[in-house]
Amino acid sequence: MNSKRKNLSLVPAFATKLTLILTIATMQVNAQAQSRPNILLIVADDLGYSDLGSYGGEINTPVLDQLAQQGMRYTDFYVSPTCSVTRSMLLSGTDNHIAGLGNMAETMAPNQVGQPGYEGVLNKRVASVAELLQDNGYHTYMVGKWHLGRKPDQIPHARGFERDFSTLVGGGSYFDDGWNISWQIPKMPYTEDGRPVKKLPKDFYATKAYTDKTIQFIEEGRKDNKPFFAYMAYTAPHGPLHLPDDWLRRYKNRYDEGWDGIRQQRLARMQELGIVDKGVNTADRLFFLPRSTTLTPAVRVLQGRTMELYAGMVEYMDDQIGRVFDYLKEIGEYDNTVVIFISDNGAEGNNLRAMVAGQMGSFGFLHAMNNFAEDGHNSLGRKGTFAEYGAAWAQVSSAPFRIYKGWVSEGGIRSPLIISGPGVKGAGGLNKKAVLHVMDIAPTILELAGIKHPANYKGREIEPMQGKSWVGMLEGDTQSPRTSDDWLGWELFGNRAIRQGDWKITWLYQPLGTEDWQLFNLAEDLGEQQDLSNRFPKKRKQLIALWDEYVKTNGVIIGVRSPWEQASKQLPNRVPDFDNFPPVRGLETLPYKKLIEVMGGGTEDKK
C-alpha cells in the first residue's frame, strides 16, 4: 500500500517535471520557429533570361519587378538546359548526374539505362531539401511541376512534401482536359497530398490552381506557428501556350514588329539596367532564322500572336505570384519569408509540338489529333491547341545569349534570379560578380533554416551537396560563394560545358556547334560568338581537363544517342543573311508603322 502510495505521490512531481520539459521544449521549438524564415521558392518553366521587366523585358511583370526592388538580382545564375535535370539539382543540392537525372527520363540513351545517376527520377542517393526541412520542423508544400518520378515512392509526398498539388510529368494542357504532351501517358497525372487527382474542375487553369493551393496550404498549416517551405513550380510559360480567354489578347499586336526589333529594345534596356555591359558581344540571330523585317506584316502578325500568348502567360504568372505575396502580407508572414525566384532553363526554342506529335501514323500523331490539332490563328492559346513561340522569339527571351533550352550555351542555362526577404542585403541591387548555380539553392535554404546536411538519411548514405550556400553573400559578407578558381560543369544530351571565372568551353552538336571544344571569354563575349581556342590553347586545354574531372566526379556517361544528333537535318536551311537583304532594301531600320506606310498603306500584299 505504502509503496503504491509512495509511487502515487511521485506522480505529481513527475508530471510537473514532464510538463516543464515539454514546455521548455515547446518554447525552444517556437523560438526556433519564430527565428527561422519561411522559404518561398518560385520556379518558372522555360522563362527566358530577359523576359522580366527587371531583366530588360517589355513584358509587364510588376510583382516580380517589385520583388527585385526589395531584394537582389543576379546576372550569372546557372541552371541546366532542361527542366527535370534542373529540378533534380534544385532539390538535392548536387549534380544531376548524381541525383538521378544524368539524362531526362524521356531521352535516356541505351548505354545510360540502369546506370547510377541515370534513374530518370530523383534517386535515393540524395535527400531532398524538403525531406530535411520536414524533419526539422518546417511545413513543406509543393505545387506545380514535379517531373522527378511517378511511382509512389518517387512523388512529392514521398520526397518530403507534406502537402502537394502536383503534376508529375513535364507539361501539357493548362485546362481541365489535362492532356499530357507525351502520348505514352495521355493524361497528366496530378497528385494532391500524395493521392491521385481523378478529375480536374471545369474551370481549371493550372497557374491559378497552383496559386490557390499554395495559399490554401499555408493557411491550413499556419495554426502551429511552424515556418513553411513552399515550392511553387509553375508550369508557365512552358508550352503549350495556354491562357484564360480574357487574357488571350492582352498583348494584342504588341509583337507585330517582329523579333529583331523587340530583341534590340531588350538589349538596350538591359544595358540601361546594367545587366549587359556596353561593348560586350551579344549573340547574332541564329543562322536559320530570317531577319524579321524580311517577313511580310501578315507573317509577322501570325508569328507575333504566339509571343503575345507567351507574354500573357508570363504576366499571368506574375499576377498570381502577387496573390501569394498579398496573402502573406495579410497574415503578417511576408516580412519573414525569403523569396527565391528562378527559371528552370532557357527559353524554349525547339519545336516541341512536332517532337511530341511525331510522324503521321504514330501514336504521337494520334495523340495530337485527339488533343491539340486546332491551329486557327484565333484559336491559339485556347483549349485544344498547342501553340509555341519558336526559335526566333526564344532568342528574344534568351537575349543577350546564344541558343535556347536544351543547349548548354548561355541561352540554355542562364536564368534570372531574384532573392528577397529577411537577411537579404542590398535592396534593389544587381550582383554581377557572383557565379551561382541551381544546386546552391538547397544548401542556402538549409543554412537559412539552420539545418546541416547529413551524411546519412533514414539509414542510407547520401551524397554530399556540391552546391555552395549563398547566405554569406546574401548578408553582404561576400560578393560570391565562388572564387575565380571554382568551376561549374554541364552535360546534357551529349552537349558539354565548363565555366571557370570568365572562361567557358562548350562542345555542341552541329550545326549549332562544331562538335569540338570551343573557348569563349564571357566577360567580353556574352553571346559566345568568338571561339578563342586558337588564341588561348592553354586555357582551352585547362578547361578540358576540368571537364574530365567533372566526368569522373559525377559519373557522366555520354549517351550513344542524343536528341540533337540529327540537328543538322532537323533545323531549317541557312537564310541568306546579309545587310539590306532584299526585297526591302534599306527599310529594315524603319519603324514598323512607317514600313507599312512605305509598303502601301498596309497593303504589303496588295491585291
Place this chain on the structure above:
Amino acid sequence: MKSANRHTRLPAILTAMAITLAFSGTAHAVDDGARAYWKGRDGTNAFSIQYLNLNLQASDTVQFDPAHFIYPNADVEANIMIATWARHMTLFNRASTFSVNVAGGSVDLDASASLDSPFVPPGELPGIAFSQSASGYADPSVQLVVNLVGTKPLISTVDLLNYEPTWTVDAAVMLAFPLGQYDSDKLVNMGLNRWFGRIAFPIKYHFGVFSPGYMSSFEVVPSVWIFDENDDFLGQKFENDPMLQLEAHLTHDFTRSFYGSLDLLFRQGFQSEINGVELGDEIDIGDFGFTLNFHATDNLSIRTSYSSNVFGDKNLDTSLIRIQFVYGWHRLMENMKKLQ
C-alpha cells in the same frame, strides 16, 4: 375589315415573290441567307450560282383584282437560277461589298376566276381553271453594303488576321432595274416593270471563338422595300406601300468545313393599290427554315436550305428549296497556291 381583307393577298404575294426572285440580295435569293454580311478581305471575289424551287398554294379564295374577282386555289411554282458576283472592297474607308445579280427562270400559275366575276384575265373564261406562265430574265439588281460599326476596313491580310468581330452593323442599299421579262397581259412575270429597291441595316453578333470550326453568330437584317409604280399591270396602274422585312439567322460551325443555320424571315406591309384603290390587307408572312453549308474546298462552298411559312397567313402554304454553289477567290491566295 381584316376578315374581308384576308382574301386579297395573292397579287401581293406574287409580286413579292417576283421581287424576291428578281432580286437576290448579295448572293442569296428570297432572303439574303445566313452569313451573307460577313466580311472578307478587300479584293476577295465570290461568284455564286443558285437554283431555287418555290411552291405556293392558296388554300382559300384570294382577291385578285380591283373588282373583287375571286380566284380560289391558286398554285404557283417557280424555278429560278440566280447568278451573283460580289466583291469585298473598301469604300469611304469602310469594309464594303458590292454585288450584281442576274436571275432567270420560269413561273407557272394555276388558278380560276369565279363565275360571277365581271373581270377575267385576257383569254380566260369565268369559272374555268386557267394557267399562266412566264419565263425569261428577272430584273437585275446591284447592292452596296458598307459597314458602319464593328470593324476596320479589311484592306490587307494583317487586317483580316486581326479581325475578331463582336458586333457589326452595316448599311445596305439595293437597286433593281426594270429590265426583266414582262408581259402586261399576264398576271405573272419574271420582271416587275418598275424600279424598286431596298434599304437594310444588317446586324451581326459573333459569339464564341472567331476561328473555323468554332464560329457562331446571331444575325438580324431589318430592311424596308420601296417600289415605284407599275403603270401597265393588266392595263392598269399598280402601286404598293413599302414592305418591312426582318430576317434572322442563328448560325453555328459544327466542324471547320460545315455549318448550319436556323432561319427566320418575316414580311409585313406591301399594301397594294390598283388605280388608287386599296386591295385587301397587307402581307403578313413568316418563314422558318434551315441552312446547311459545306466548304468543299478552300474556294468552293455548297449550300442547301429549306424554308416554309409557319407564321402569318394561314391560307397560304409556301416552300422554298435552294441549292447554291459559291466560289470565292483572292488573287494573292491563288498565287500563294501556285507558289506552294
